[in-house]
Amino acid sequence: MVGVVWWSVLCLALLLRGALGDHNSSEYSHGVATSVVVGTRSWEPAGWGGEAGPRLREVRSAAAASGEVSDSAAAGWMSEVAGDWEVSDSAAAGWMIGWEVLQEQAVSQICRQLLVHFGDTSASLVRCAVKRARPVRICEMCNSHFHHFWDSFANLSKDAGNESCSKQLLRSDRLQIVLKTRNFLQHMWTDSQCDACLNENKTAPSIDSIIFKKMLNESLNCFEYYSSKHPVHSNYSDLCKKCKGSYDNLTEHYNRMEKDNKLCIDIIDAMNLTRQLWSKTYNCTIRCGDMIPVIAVSTFLLFLPVIFYLSSFLHSEQKKLKLIEPKRLKHCSSSSSSITH
């Protein structure tokens, strides 16, 4: 008996020791892991500061030069962010000396030029697209920018001489800035469905969209002419009567293009805005309510079931079922069986 207790205590102690030992070793490995993490972290600020700093400044200067950023809040935000980066720039200045070496190691001279060109084209594309964000006219106005952008990316991913820029630039790090930028802009293109309203070479608007534009102008001119005449829009004013023809033509053409799947975002957006003008601003959509006939017909239809069920309840004879009584042993025998068991 005592032996058993002693044995179990011994086992317990061994188990405990084993557990403690395990714990120690895991802590040790954890410590190693954290030190590695610290190591990588210490590299990161340098990478960020060195690369993104100059680039953002470039974007900012571009924005300032074009003078497009009129919104004061946005400008404030920009300067604030830029200020932040200024600070980190100066902090990172110490790294800049070593940076040159790394740069040569990472990217060759030719590739660097291509990269800069790619940056320029994408920046101008972004500028163009944002400028034409509302009302959307990206397909019409930024078409050439897209072509430049694609060309520069094609150059970049092509092998220049004996050096492979695509490998150096596109697949060398985790972040893959170039690819991400390209994917983002390409996504914008596919989402806008610009292909649908360009001609085969994708260089100029297709004939359909030119016709649409012409009709749109016609309608808008008409709107402008009559709305300046009567600035107050009553229900179904003069404008509606006079411009109905051109608006109907426009709608018809739009519907035809829709059927043929030839709509791009430019046209859809223009049409949406025109429709809103037509039906909300000028109140030109009139609908035949047909209130009384609709109410009459629907009441009649809704009363059908009442009539049907009432008449079938009153006139249809109820089905009567003949009960069949099953053959059973008599009750007395059942009581006898309950006695016997």
Place this chain on the structure above:
Amino acid sequence: MANVAKKVSWAGKDEEPRPGETTPLINGSPSAAHTQSNFFRIQRLITVNLDDDPTQEQDGVSAAGAPKEISHTEKLLSLKYESLDYDNSENQLFMEEERRISKIGFHVLEIKRWIVCCLIGIFTGLIACIIDIVVELLADKKYQIIKENIDKSTESGGLSISLILWASLNAGFVMIGSFLVAFIEPAASGSGIPQIKCYLNGVKVPHVVRLKTLVVKVLGVIFSVVGGLAVGKEGPMIHSGAVIAAGISQGRSSTLKRDFKIFEYFRRDTEKRDFVSAGAAAGVSAAFGAPVGGVLFSLEEGASFWNQMLTWRIFFASMISTFTLNFVLSIYRGNPGDLSSPGLINFGQFNSEAAQYNWFEIPVFICVGAIGGILGAVFNRLNYCLTMFRIRYIHRPCLQVIEAMVVGAVTATVSFVMIYAMYTSDCQPVGEDPIKYPLQLFCPDGEYNAIATTFFNTPEKSVRSLFHDSPGSYNPLTLGLFTLSYFFLACWTYGLAVSSGVFIPSLLIGAAWGRLFGIFLSNISSGSTWADPGKYALMGAAAQLGGIVRMTLSLTVIIMEATGNVTYGLPIMLVLMTAKIFGDFCIEGLYDIHIKLQSVPFLGWEPPEKSHTLTAREVMSYPVTCFKRVEKVGRIVDILSDTTINHNGFPVVDENHEPEYDNVGRLCGLILRSQLIVLLKHKVFVERATSNLTQRKLQLKDFRDAYPRFPPIQSIHVSQDERHCTVDLTEFINPTPYSVPGEASLPRVFRLFRALGLRHLVICDGSNGVIGIVTRKDLARYRLHKGQLEELEMAHT
């Protein structure tokens, strides 16, 4: 002892075959002279009351008058339903054939089973494709026409004409579908799940697995879905799969009168029923893209008889079916080989950030389940009352067609009025969510009427858009009105004489109020991300469906597979559990209600509680019509053609033993009506055998060829000469029928019956003398109702 003596006295004379002489012997029966003829024709004795309490004696009342006439209630058993012969008749012919089959023969049989399952899968998938494609084409055409008309008349007037057009298009389609069902094949009405459930339980529902039923079912479901009724095409797929299975496994069609001379071994109820369960599973898997759910559906709903190999084969059939559907639809949709969109209904992927759930949402899900259970119970209660009314008053086919048309027209009207009345409140810009038929109506140009999209679409599409449209795309008022109107429409529609499923309407109702609930939650939680309306729409759909049909395991898996998201398993399970608990508290599931209202002798999993007091002797049918081993043809023909008896199994007794006490002779076998009919048809008479030596010996094949539609006795001509011949039944009887002593309790008999799939159970006394026989109806008569064991009445329906 006195009782026993009395028994001896009258049972001893009862062995006389002429029933007329037994009647005066009925003790204490107050049978008046004018009822006597009637009385002995029915050959009945007084019913036993459940309790031994003699104060509940009603027998005097029931026996005194002519057969009582009552209107239909749920407390009836219909005599038109018979049992399946799941238990093989192991007669000498069978034993000989089994002996002849070699080892390789058994392997070949096993391979044939697999081939049949594969074919079941393929054909079920193809049927699903046909339904899907035709519905899509026709519905597209219909909605195009209506949309163009409405667009035109909003500009130039005449909306009432559009309404009439819509209503009459609906009514027209519904009329075709309903006409087919009501006049050609009434067995094809409804979802078919109750019928298949009964079939798998062992009840032979007339016409349920015929080819004609399949054709009517498929056409009917196409027309009712295109007709805009609140129905789905998923439920009927299960029935279709079952019919296909029953047809293919037999290798012939009696409707087409073609026999392909294959799979002859499978021509009996045992094998056929296994294949039918495979077909039902294949149907589920084609409908929802849920092969595992299909297998579990077969298991949950029908499998009283289950084994591992069968499960594996059923799973194979399910997989093949969903694969076939997938493959054919991928070709139809123009990207052949893309197998990633299984099922007729696909709930789509729930992958977004908000579609994930947190631990604190579990109680909310349970609340959703409770709401679903209560709403489901309300649905079932309303449908119960409606079905009762229909059975009593609307039983003529032409009335049924008119009713279906009225429902179709009203469905269109309600949709139209809803769209018309809500025109100002809910206009959404075109192009945010993909809408197939954006109906502008009174919305400004460039916008569409949001409520129109829920009504103006096939229900499957509406379910999907409720699950996946962006959070702001439905207005709460719209959803509320939609839920309310669709709830009543769906409840009204189920039970019409059209082929219709209840799955999709329930999902749609649930998805609508679930989404409403989700919107409410996100409002009170001030727009936090977890309250995604789409997720709550899914939970609501699960809860509503669970509350109506009360399936548990299989439904969880089906929904899980249809969403393709295993992590939803837990919430869906909890939701369905809660829904079932809350629903069962009020009323049974919809399918069970319909089974009861059809007066089917359905045997549940367990014998009714409080039935231990009953013994086999009390529930059995008495006296038994028996045959001797060598029996006169005349007597056989007389008994078989007596329409009031209509028994299907006859104990065969030993003629050498004199009957004693209350038994009718020593049991030496059991013979079925179908076997007797085949014997009579082939004139296997003892006298003929000696005179005509060239006549070949009857084989098991002759019995199979007559299966499953044995000719009625009236079609068999027996001449006056032949009536005096005799038949030797020794070779054909099942020499080892199951029998129990009369003292066995009802639960014991019930379990034996349920587990072995019996059709007849002979009740014997101590010396193996036949005293009675228990059939399915004798057991199904006892039912627990409000804590009391009640006894159902039987009637011809």
